[in-house]
Amino acid sequence: MTIQNIDEILTKQRRYFRSGATLPVSFRIAMLKKLYAAVKKYEPEIGAALNADLGKSRFEGFMCETGLVLSEISCMIRHVRSYAADKIVPTPITNFASVSYKKPSPYGNVLIMSPWNYPFLLTLDPLVDAIAAGNTAVVKPSAYSPATSDVIERMLTECFGEEYVAVITGGRRENARLLEKKFDFVFFTGSQNVGREILRHTAETLTPAVLELGGKSPCIVDSTAKIKLAAKRIVWGKFLNCGQTCVAPDYILCHSSVKDRLVQEIAAQIRKQFGEMPLANPNYGKIINEKHFDRICGLMDPEKVVCGGQTDRAALRIAPTVMDNVTWDDAVMQEEIFGPVLPVLSYEKLSDIIDLMAEKPKPLAFYVFSENKVHIRTLTERCSFGGGCVNDVVVHLSSSEMGFGGVGESGMGSYHGREGFDVFSHSKSIMDKKTWMDLPMRYQPYRTINEKLLRMFLK
Helix, strand or coil: CCHHHHHHHHHHHHHHHHCCCCCCHHHHHHHHHHHHHHHHHHHHHHHHHHHHHHCCCHHHHHHHHHHHHHHHHHHHHHHHHHHHCCEEECCCHHHCCEEEEEEEEECCEEEEECCCCCCCHHHHHHHHHHHHHCCEEEEECCCCCHHHHHHHHHHHHHHCCCCCEEECCCCHHHHHHHHCCCCCEEEEECCHHHHHHHHHHHHHCCCCEEEECCCCCEEEECCCCCHHHHHHHHHHHHHHHHHCCCCCCCEEEEECCCHHHHHHHHHHHHHHHHCCCHHHCCCCCCCCCHHHHHHHHHHCCHHHEEECCCEECCCCEECCEEECCCCCCCHHHCCCCCCCEEEEEEECCHHHHHHHHHHCCCCCEEEEECCCHHHHHHHHHHCCCCEEEECCCCHHHHCCCCCEECCHHHEECEECHHHHHHHCEEEEEEEEECCCCCCCCCCCCCCHHHHHHHHHHHC
């Protein structure tokens, strides 16, 4: 569906939401079950589309996208009744007799704009949360992943009427036109530069927004870490989806005493996981397009490449690459890499990391490999970041029991599970005042005795 009839779609969705059709929890559960069945039905096509757009294998496509969407839908089906229920809270004695409660309420008509790197997961996951919260939605998938966007459009069009969930395809022009419209809530996943533009537009209409952005996520490896296991897990997480993962380790900060050993183990793990010729590995992905291929190649310094470095422009493939002896002045450290290039830097003291993190933009993810509990506690307390792992990478985003999101430059707001329901809801604070009693102290004329009583209760 193109942008030409967006006004008609928005009118239909506002009318449908105002009808109250999306409010009953039974309706939301029915729609989630319908979506679950649709995802299962389209699973082969989803896998084929992910392979066409990003070279993802069937296993990786299910592990990192389709399977996680099914898990989020299942979580919402199980818990949405409790999430949507009114929550009784204590009432101050000054308001006796009353009952106070918080009522979760959907925003209304929401816009979901998704990226190309995990095009199915990052479109459907927020949609699942929006449906569970009782909203209508306009979904805008990325133009850079056309095969997946096409499957999403066909699946959601078959599953829902456009007055409930509509899909708008296209590129920058369509994005710009959508942002000119008034929505009740905007959910965006993508780059920091585009995130700034989103926030400028939503500020004009005072529309609440969630931004899921990115940044240079560090991976700390101290002298106590289990180096072989650290290398194994870092290589998996860094080169997953050919490095095009917003929470991938962007660079390693390794204690100087174990850096050389870590670099050797990472090189060994690359050979073990991807083979001697990674570019010929059918389970290794590809870069999304030539623009990003050229950008990533421009970040590599051949003199500092100690593993990998091979490229195939025709196939849009870059081998898993490690750069050693990197400094903060190198090109690879000036922007988020978002590709299969792993720079390794060293540090001497834990305080150096804390000082460094305080100076840098706040990352979306933060990883610590250590057996030292004091180091772990110090780093996770003192450094600001969206989320992360201790002795692993990336896997924290797979849980529906924890919110996923950034902080500062890496985003605002979080979702998944309960936090996903909450982020697409406004919590109304309501006090139900009973009529069988009416305390007189608040009314004029004010008296000394009333003030004394008030001070007793409000001290």
